[in-house]
Amino acid sequence: MKPILVTGATGTTGSATLQYLKVKGANVRAMTRDKAHAAGFEARGIPAVVADFGDPAALAKALEGVEKAFLVHPPSPEIPQHEKAFIHAAKKAGVKKIVKVSIIGADLHGALHLARWHAEVESCLKSSGLAYTILRPHSFLQNLLANVATIQHEGAIYSDNGDAKIPLIDARDIGAVAAAALTEEGHDGKVYHLTGPAAVSFRDVAQAVGKAIGKDIQYVDVSDEAARQGMMGAGFPKWLADDLVTLNQLGRQLGVQQPTSDVDEVLGRPAHSLADFARDYARAFEMEAVG
Ligand SMILES: NC(=O)c1ccc[n+]([C@@H]2O[C@H](COP(=O)([O-])OP(=O)(O)OC[C@H]3O[C@@H](n4cnc5c(N)ncnc54)[C@H](OP(=O)(O)O)[C@@H]3O)[C@@H](O)[C@H]2O)c1
Structure with a gap:
């Protein structure tokens, strides 16, 4: 079983995704920019890698041998550049699928910067040729x-x-849906409104x-x-x-x-x-x- 790379593993949705993947017995690899956090993951028995979205060499190393990835970036103007670089690097490394955290109302012409930035990445992911699931919480x-x-x-x-x-x-439900999309059939090409x-x-x-x-x-x-x-x-x-x-x-x-019913439908339980x-x-x- 090849590993699933979890970016943003110390963050709100990444840590939840990691936790649900562990419960499912998945082979995970946590990504963080911080050596001390990486050591902390390793001490808990979770393989970890130190990488920054802005560092192509570190990203290529983080993606080596990876089959699927959870992609999340903190809210910042670097979302389009960093996430698109990640998608291209993942494709080059032979990754098969990406589950991306976007935002409700993602839209290239939306009123929010975040709506526009996430829409740009969604469109890159959809045309990448990789399998994908988009989470719009x-x-x-x-x-x-x-x-x-x-x-x-x-x-x-x-x-x-x-x-x-x-x-x-609750971001825990985003992590649960991400873990389902990364380990179960039937979620490819889906956009979930969470x-x-x-x-x-x-x-x-x-x-x-x-x-x-x-x-x-x-x-x-x-x-x-x-x-x-x-x-x-x-x-x-x-x-x-x-x-x-x-x-x-x-x-x-x-x-x-x-509310939508997407969380219930994916998880078979209420949010x-x-x-x-x-x-x-x-x-x-x-x-x-x-x-
Ligand atoms: N909050 C909301 O209500 C809401 C709603 C809808 C959508 N969203 C979307 O959700 C996303 C944020 O998710 P979140 O709250 O889970 O994020 P988060 O808690 O801010 O965590 C993101 C993690 O990314 C890592 N990171 C930061 N900069 C990095 C870089 N340059 N390279 C590699 N890793 C980096 C950090 O970990 P290290 O320091 O360990 O590297 C951080 O823990 C945003 O894209 C936002 O638009 C948020």
Whole structure:
């Protein structure tokens, strides 16, 4: 059994994919840029390779003997260049299939930078001649962990979502779907739109997190400009803050965005709910990140 390369193995969806692949007994190879993280994987019995998408030689080595790959890149303007380089390198190395994390609403003419960048890569992957599965997830529930500090210190979650209801997805389900697409038949050429099981508002989020940690949490609706300034103050680049404000404006216009059944159909079980997520991550919401 040739290995499955998992890029972004230390990240949110990559770590989940790796975990589900291990449960399935797959032969995996974790990719990270960090030697210490690679050593950590090896210590846990997971073969690992150190490579950067921007380093063709390291990428070629990472892809040696690989049969399939999970492709994810952090949100950055380098998505098109890095992911297309990965697809070309994979083809050259004899890789048979790529499962790519894209974004809901990927569109070459979309309003978001991320929608356009992912659409560009999707089109490259579709015309590469490789087998593929494209995962287009909605916003992750794990993004809520960015609110830990205000939850702890002010009992509040600030956002510009208004009353929009969004089918937020638990990234663990993205990993489970990716693992299925990498190990089971029937997923080639498919584009999955991945959502949670229900559309939830940020008031629902505040209530669910509050219930899970036994504390009263309020949702505080802020203006787009305040949200943009808050994100930039927290270190988000302007293009990303702009994308997220645009996304939330769209969400408010749409009102309710309905869930899809793709997670249920692939996994044969429902996606994790907001309540599941809040319960399972209660400790993370109670502990402030250090540094
Ligand atoms: N968050 C959302 O709500 C959402 C919704 C829909 C779609 N998406 C899409 O999901 C993707 C992000 O997924 P994620 O949250 O799982 O990512 P992530 O947690 O940011 O992890 C990505 C991993 O990639 C590795 N990495 C970073 N730069 C690299 C480089 N130059 N070369 C090789 N590896 C590199 C990092 O690991 P090392 O430091 O160990 O190398 C990092 O852990 C984005 O493309 C985004 O558009 C996100």
